[in-house]
Amino acid sequence: MAAVGLMLSCTRPLAPLLRPGVPKMSPSQLHTTAGCASKDYYEVLVLGGGTGGISMSARMKRKVGAGNVAVVEPHEKHYYQPLWTLVGAGAKQLAASSRATANVIPPGIKWIQCRVQKLDPDKNCVYLENNQKISYKYLIIALGLQLRYEKIKGLPEGFNYPKIGSNYSVHTVEKTWKALQDFKEGNAIFTFPNTPVKCAGAPQKIMYLSEAYWRKTGKRSKANIIFNTSLGVIFGVEKYADSLLEIIKSRNITVNYRHNLVEVRADKQEAVFENLDKPGATEVYQYGMLHVTPPMGPPDVLLDSPVSDAAGWVDVDKETLQHKKYPNVFGIGDCTNLPTSKTAAAIAGQSGVLDKTISSIMKGKTPTKKYDGYTSCPLVTSYNRAILAEFDYNAQPLETFPIDQSKERLTSFYMKANMMPFLYWHGLLKGFWGGPAPIRKLLHLGLK
Known part of the structure; x- marks a missing residue:
């Protein structure tokens, strides 16, 4: 995420639950679990509770309402993996990279804590390992890689x-x-x-x-x-x-x-x-x-899947992230065949575009917002220096700041170590951060 670029029961309104004398709910109680009765249809079904899945579920909640969105994710914990570079070097603790999945899925959204077994886009449904069949109107595939x-x-x-x-x-x-x-x-x-x-x-x-x-x-x-x-x-x-x-x-x-x-x-x-x-x-x-x-x-479930290309990656249009064959299916992040680096920064840029794409499709319009391949890789070169690489589909620099970001800088390191994790947890995962393009435009006085 460059520079600044960088799991089922019903949920009741939170306010009454937090009145004095009423026991507080744990984060997991804000979502429903697979052991309870669940709906078998959602307007938006999100596969994967990683960076792309959580950020898009937050955006879709605002678009169609929490009760119409579900996230399929088997794991109890969500990790901010970019921090692991510093964990491996002793500069950060592993615990700092972890949050409970229940804490990052937007409140009210259905958390289906299970693995995806099969995708059937011709019938607008997916099958889970618990033998449950879930149908959808729109599908967002954010299953990461393996x-x-x-x-x-x-x-x-x-x-x-x-x-x-x-x-x-x-x-x-x-x-x-x-x-x-x-x-x-x-x-x-x-x-x-x-x-x-x-x-x-x-x-x-x-x-x-x-x-x-x-x-x-x-x-x-x-x-x-x-x-x-x-x-x-x-x-x-x-x-x-x-x-x-x-x-x-x-x-x-x-x-x-x-x-x-x-x-x-x-x-x-x-x-x-x-x-x-x-x-x-x-x-x-x-x-x-x-x-x-x-x-x-790619994850095993995507190998030989109708939604995937020959190599097993979700086959999407590189500008709109809409599936090339199924117009109500979309992909984001590492599981796709987008010809750019697989980073959290790329997902940030993709999430803003995909939000616009899905909005257009929902309104019966042709998507016009285009993803330029933006991604970022803060190249940490010591315990207090980093090179802030930002670039596009053409492997050309697409830098946020009007300085030479190829130089080792203390500021770039602190963005990587401190600012980006904060932006991840409080911006990207909540669907409020779509990459630094607006900031870049401002800092470069409107120039590309």
């Missing part, structure tokens, strides 16, 4: 050994901080997989933070820091890539392009990489610390 650690031989069981962590999972992010603290000497390896990933800058953010930590603790001279990435470039936007390459050079970090992690031998502290430019060729690296960015892909 971490596939099992695609790497030796994982996830390898996380039971020391010296290995991953900032991408709530179960392994604190292992990163442990591995970072326990590092003594040798290769410190950071990986980037050969799949789409969420927050493509995160695999190297933890590398820069690790380097800074070891400098601070006097271990830097004993660390051979290596970034093995499946990509052919350090970052997809040239302006920010140039700045990152300068940092990499000044900090004596080794980058091996087109190297993909295929196996972890945790008992031997060995990582095996395939050379993507030499099919079949592999290299074995000994490590003193290993940070794994797992392969990722």
Whole structure:
């Protein structure tokens, strides 16, 4: 979210419930649960209680009323995952990234605490794992993506050994901080997989933070820091890539392009990489610390689904987020095939556009508001500096502030560490934040 860019019973009105002498309700009582009788039809059905799902449910509540909206989400907790970069580096506590799902779903909206089993857009319904069928008038798919650690031989069981962590999972992010603290000497390896990933800058953010930590603790001279990435470039936007390459050079970090992690031998502290430019060729690296960015892909329920493209991503128009085949189906966030980075900042920009799109469809009009691919990646380079990357579908900078955001700045770091989490919980999830475009226009005096 750049700069400033960055689960069923009836619910009664809150005011009478909060009168003196009347017991207060817990957050979960504000929503209904799957164990109670639920309706089998909603005007708007939202699949997923992550960033995209919660932000859109808030917007739809204002549009059609809380009783006409339901969110399907199995998990009890909601996480602000961008904070995990700092959790893995010991700069934030994991608890700070968590809220109860009951606290983030807008009051009055139905929370169906269950998993989606099948989507049937031809009949305007979905089937849940509890064998319930829910019909809808409009469907918003916000199912995120799936971490596939099992695609790497030796994982996830390898996380039971020391010296290995991953900032991408709530179960392994604190292992990163442990591995970072326990590092003594040798290769410190950071990986980037050969799949789409969420927050493509995160695999190297933890590398820069690790380097800074070891400098601070006097271990830097004993660390051979290596970034093995499946990509052919350090970052997809040239302006920010140039700045990152300068940092990499000044900090004596080794980058091996087109190297993909295929196996972890945790008992031997060995990582095996395939050379993507030499099919079949592999290299074995000994490590003193290993940070794994797992392969990722669409959720299983989307594979071979009518709403998905050949790769399993929800097939939507890249400008309106409306499904290409089903006009009453929409997608947002990581589960879609939008050709932009999968970040919370991108979801912010998408949510504002999707709100307008659905409004137009509801009125029988053609959507006119267009999503330009805006996304942001605050590239944390130390414990008090960050590069604020913002860009569009064309991999061109789309910066909020009238300064060169490719430079490391203290202000950019504090936006990442403090302002963006606040904006996430109190703006984006409540449906009030659609990205920094209006602020950008103001600060650039109306110029693009």
